[in-house]
Amino acid sequence: MSTFPYRLYLVTNEQSCLGRDLMEVVEAAVKGGVDLVQIREKNLGEEAFLKKTLQLKELLDQYNVPLIVNDNLQVALKSKAAGIHVGNNDITPAAILEQWSDCGILGYSLEYAEHLQRTHAALADYLALSPVFSTPTKKDTVTEWGLEGISSIRALTHKPLVAIGRVSEANAANIIKAGADCLAVVSAICSAPDPARAAEKIRNEIEKSL
Numbered sequence: 282m283s284t285f286p287y288r289l290y291l292v293t294n295e296q297s298c299l300g301r302d303l304m305e306v307v308e309a310a311v312k313g314g315v316d317l318v319q320i321r322e323k324n325l326g327e328e329a330f331l332k333k334t335l336q337l338k339e340l341l342d343q344y345n346v347p348l349i350v351n352d353n354l355q356v357a358l359k360s361k362a363a364g365i366h367v368g369n370n371d372i373t374p375a376a377i378l379e380q381w382s383d384c385g386i387l388g389y390s391l392e393y394a395e396h397l398q399r400t401h402a403a404l405a406d407y408l409a410l411s412p413v414f415s416t417p418t419k420k421d422t423v424t425e426w427g428l429e430g431i432s433s434i435r436a437l438t439h440k441p442l443v444a445i446g447r448v449s450e451a452n453a454a455n456i457i458k459a460g461a462d463c464l465a466v467v468s469a470i471c472s473a474p475d476p477a478r479a480a481e482k483i484r485n486e487i488e489k490s491l
């Protein structure tokens with residue numbers, strides 16, 4: 282398992298960026314304190330997704346910020362990304378590692394506590410609590426973990442825990458105190474009037490709560 286020093290994880294959605302260019306929003310977010318980025322552009326076809334991933338990789342390399350690719354192993358390999366994030370309806374962690382033995386960061390969405398016992402979770406470098414709070418940004422989720430759910434999973438595993446789903450400056454401190462290691466954010470940064478400032482404020486809440 283790789284080490285996981287990341288605290289503020291931006292998950293992209295260009296449609297949430299209020300008409301601004303995605304690269305501009307990501308760069309601002311990184312300047313504000315984002316230290317891990319996932320490209321998740323569900324509406325793009327394979328070719329356009331690869332093109333955007335390569336563009337984002339070039340940008341993030343300048344800041345030494347790792348890029349994670351959502352779902353798509355071929356795009357992750359072709360872009361020389363740092364890792365991949367998958368859920369229960371995607372290629373399995375075992376199949377990823379068969380084709381990408383030195384995958385740096387393999388993320389897996391944990392939807393049920395019982396799934397902690399599965400190979401998928403065992404092979405992951407981090408577990409995403411999916412969702413910590415239900416969110417309009419992704420509607421096909423199951424029950425929300427809430428703060429109590431984070432604490433209950435924290436007691437069962439030493440794996441890094443990433444909280445995702447309606448994470449904001451307002452709830453960041455409580456999520457960290459409940460046991461999450463890292464916060465993953467879409468709209469609280471992508472849809473903020475000032476994404477750099479929004480990232481900075483969330484990052485400050487995280488640092489204060491550690």
Ligand SMILES: Cc1ncc(COP(=O)(O)OP(=O)(O)O)c(N)n1
Nearest residue numbers: 351366367368369390409411445465
């Ligand atoms: C950090 C992080 N956590 C959870 C998810 C959701 O992944 P998944 O369940 O595979 O759903 P989609 O993102 O593919 O719609 C994520 N992408 N990132």
Ligand SMILES: Cc1nc(C(=O)O)sc1CCOP(=O)(O)O
Nearest residue numbers: 411412416418419446447467468
């Ligand atoms: C990409 C994603 N995955 C989720 C999960 O629950 O697995 S929730 C989500 C979107 C999070 O968006 P926002 O920060 O705008 O709430």
Ligand SMILES: [Mg+2]
Nearest residue numbers: 352367368371
């Ligand atoms: Mg997925």
